[in-house]
Amino acid sequence: DAMVIQNPRYQVTQFGKPVTLSCSQTLNHNVMYWYQQKSSQAPKLLFHYYDKDFNNEADTPDNFQSRRPNTSFCFLDIRSPGLGDAAMYLCATRARGGRAEVAKNIQYFGAGTRLSVL
Amino acid sequence: GQQLNQSPQSMFIQEGEDVSMNCTSSSIFNTWLWYKQDPGEGPVLLIALYKAGELTSNGRLTAQFGITRKDSFLNISASIPSDVGIYFCAGQIDSNYQLIWGAGTKLIIKP
Numbered sequence: 609d610a611m612v613i614q615n616p617r618y619q620v621t622q623f624g625k626p627v628t629l630s631c632s633q634t635l636n637h638n639v640m641y642w643y644q645q646k647s648s649q650a651p652k653l654l655f656h657y658y659d660k661d662f663n664n665e666a667d668t669p670d671n672f673q674s675r676r677p678n679t680s681f682c683f684l685d686i687r688s689p690g691l692g693d694a695a696m697y698l699c700a701t702r703a704r705g706g707r708a709e710v711a712k713n714i715q716y717f718g719a720g721t722r723l724s725v726l
Numbered sequence: 727g728q729q730l731n732q733s734p735q736s737m738f739i740q741e742g743e744d745v746s747m748n749c750t751s752s753s754i755f756n757t758w759l760w761y762k763q764d765p766g767e768g769p770v771l772l773i774a775l776y777k778a779g780e781l782t783s784n785g786r787l788t789a790q791f792g793i794t795r796k797d798s799f800l801n802i803s804a805s806i807p808s809d810v811g812i813y814f815c816a817g818q819i820d821s822n823y824q825l826i827w828g829a830g831t832k833l834i835i836k837p
Contacts (some may be wrong), residue, residue, distance in 0.1 A: 614768075649830070650830055654823075
């Protein structure tokens with residue numbers, strides 16, 4: 609059974625039209641990540657949450673925002689998508705804080721959302 | 727900043743051949759992870775390494791954490807068609823830092 613679930617798997621939006629991607633997890637992990645991945649490149653970290661603490665990467669555009677209403681869910685909001693934002697968006701989770709898994713530094717990924725911008 | 731050099735960038739092999747790829751770093755890592763990504767899917771963890779010199783197997787896959795803690799390799803023995811995909815190495819200095827990713831090795835199996 610999938611442990612990190614991303615919806616939708618495919619999203620088409622129009623240039624400038626806001627879009628929200630969602631991620632949910634059944635692992636009860638404290639840390640959640642959003643990555644952007646373009647055409648066979650390595651994933652690029654956009655931001656992450658340690659519990660409710662939001663951590664933005666320095667080079668993440670302001671156009672990208674995130675919300676984490678509870679442990680299980682995290683959202684990626686793209687306020688005004690441009691053509692250059694077409695990519696695969698990956699959500700990942702990791703355990704943190706007093707659990708055996710934390711020492712393993714393993715990130716578990718969802719299947720991704722492929723975003724197209726027309 | 728820290729960089730990971732992953733090679734080769736791509737490999738064209740015959741079914742049944744062995745495969746080897748590696749990653750080198752300018753920094754010392756305490757964790758090396760190897761992921762595989764199929765087209766249109768998220769990365770899936772293959773092997774995790776935590777100690778210098780550690781050699782770990784997962785079926786036909788074997789990975790090692792280099793003695794210098796700046797490199798790691800992944801070997802695949804007797805490749806099969808489902809091995810096709812992109813293999814990423816990822817390293818971490820410690821748990822307070824994010825993963826640093828290699829550029830990936832694309833494995834293609836010739837019919």
